[in-house]
Amino acid sequence: MVMIFCRFEHAGRISFGIVEGTHVLCLKGSPFDAYTKTEEVLALAEVKLLHPVVPPTFYAIGSNYKSHIIERSKVKAVAPKFYDRPRVGYRANSALIGSGETIVKPRDAGTEFQYEGELVAVIGKKGRNLTPEAAMDCVLGWTIGNDISERTWQKNDPTNLRGKNADTFKPMGPWIVTDLDYTTMRTQVHLNGKKLHDFDTGNMLFTPGEVIAEISRYNTLSPGDVIWLGTDELPVNLVPGDQIDIEISGIGKLSNQVALEVK
Secondary structure (H helix, E strand, O other): OOOEEEEEEEOOEEEEEEEEOOEEEEEEEOOOOOEEEEEEEEEHHHOEEOOOOOOOOEEEEEOOOHHHHHHHHHHHOOOOOOOOOOEEEEOOHHHEEOOOOEEEEOOOOOOOEEOOEEEEEEEOOOEOOOOHHHHHHOEEEEEEEEOOEEHHHHHHOOOOOOOOOOOOOEEEEEEEEOOOOHHHOEEEEEEOOEEEEEEEOOOOOOOHHHHHHHHHOOOOEOOOOEEEOOOOOOOOEOOOOOEEEEEEOOOEEEEEEEEEOOO
8 A cells, every 4th residue: 555654844843744635644653663643634735844754874876777877987088887786875864855945056066066866765674684575675665866966076075075965965855655666667857847857767777675685784774764776867967046856756756946055
């Protein structure tokens, strides 16, 4: 049964809820632990959606779509390199924002300020030394991520402290949807209303199960962990004032505007 879990703010409190049409059924507890349904129902339009989870650990894989690797290698004027195992790193929770919040471009950022629309697996139960098949049993559901990157910083800063982890660089949302088949999804990216990308979400070099299993060989997965699964095609540059929308079928739309940092 498909369920839509959201994390929201209303009247000064943060809660989890279940989205049903245009309303949110408020929960006591969270989908990552025991929860009960309350009698409180709010209009979806009246709540502020937050990024749907504060992950214990925030994982991300790069180089997981063939054409993205090829196109990025052309930009760098190097031969494309396809890895024989998932290359997984970490991202900062402090960079997370929700749908509808503003991506802030730092004043000292360069022109290569780019997005990447990504499918995100959200872990629902603890796991270690998993097979790819067992890894999928640990997935609570799916959400959408926008991996904002400042490419000059990324190239010159091997830790990605600025290039990928600056404040607001990781929009995620709008919610978590359970019981979906990622192999049937499509990812679309619109910039200022114009469609730039439309690709098969499941056409990955390493499947979600393989990525999660690789992580679990060395790291214990915990409920609420997120794994961002990479992007396809080649992004263009963002500038202040842009509206970037990432839509994945079955999940919904992650929408954010870009603004210049104000000092």
